[in-house]
Amino acid sequence: MKSKLFSFMCVIGALAFLLVSCEDNPEGNRAVVTVASFNDNAPFFCDVLEQGDSLFDQAGNAVLRDDFIAEDYLKVAFYNRPYNSFIVSPPGYPYGEYLITRYRVEWARVDGGVQVPPPYDGATSISIPSGELVEGYILLVPFMVKELPFIWTLRYVQAGGTGGEILCVANITFWGHEVGTDRETEVIGSLSVNFADWVIETKKKKQL
Numbered sequence: 495m496k497s498k499l500f501s502f503m504c505v506i507g508a509l510a511f512l513l514v515s516c517e518d519n520p521e522g523n524r525a526v527v528t529v530a531s532f533n534d535n536a537p538f539f540c541d542v543l544e545q546g547d548s549l550f551d552q553a554g555n556a557v558l559r560d561d562f563i564a565e566d567y568l569k570v571a572f573y574n575r576p577y578n579s580f581i582v583s584p585p586g587y588p589y590g591e592y593l594i595t596r597y598r599v600e601w602a603r604v605d606g607g608v609q610v611p612p613p614y615d616g617a618t619s620i621s622i623p624s625g626e627l628v629e630g631y632i633l634l635v636p637f638m639v640k641e642l643p644f645i646w647t648l649r650y651v652q653a654g655g656t657g658g659e660i661l662c663v664a665n666i667t668f669w670g671h672e673v674g675t676d677r678e679t680e681v682i683g684s685l686s687v688n689f690a691d692w693v694i695e696t697k698k699k700k701q702l
């Protein structure tokens with residue numbers, strides 16, 4: 495009799511668990527998503543002007559015609575830790591997967607300066623299955639930021655700038671939701687970003 499009662503209680507318990515597990519409750523988060531790393535855990539060096547194949551001609555004048563501006567992308571690794579280890583969602587079912595849909599980059603100076611790039615809002619679709627580490631890329635420094643006067647002036651002297659370096663922190667907020675819910679949650683991370691005109695002469699010694 496005791497074993498029948500025990501079995502009955504187990505069945506009731508399992509049913510209750512299934513009901514809770516299958517509840518389509520948009521308030522109930524089951525995943526905890528974090529930024530595992532930015533840029534492979536290294537500071538980000540933002541080159542405000544890319545030099546072409548040639549830095550100087552034979553007369554020592556800067557060769558500017560092959561200089562150009564490149565937008566900078568940031569590598570981001572997300573980890574999706576299941577909030578409840580008892581809930582296992584097979585592929586294709588709700589709650590096993592988290593989807594990053596948009597992000598905002600905001601800047602702070604850490605060198606005593608006051609001018610910062612404006613906030614930047616971007617959209618993306620980075621899917622992170624439960625229990626997995628997923629890497630993606632976001633746009634960190636758009637073209638227009640490198641055209642801002644206080645960034646432009648960091649170009650090397652021969653290109654009309656004054657050189658120098660600006661030290662910033664990028665505070666990045668990601669928004670996303672568990673697949674199967676419509677409740678948006680935030681994931682936040684920060685990294686150091688140094689703006690300068692990095693001139694790598696050892697790679698570009700070619701003269702015209």
Ligand SMILES: [Ca+2]
Nearest residue numbers: 543544691692
């Ligand atoms: Ca450069």
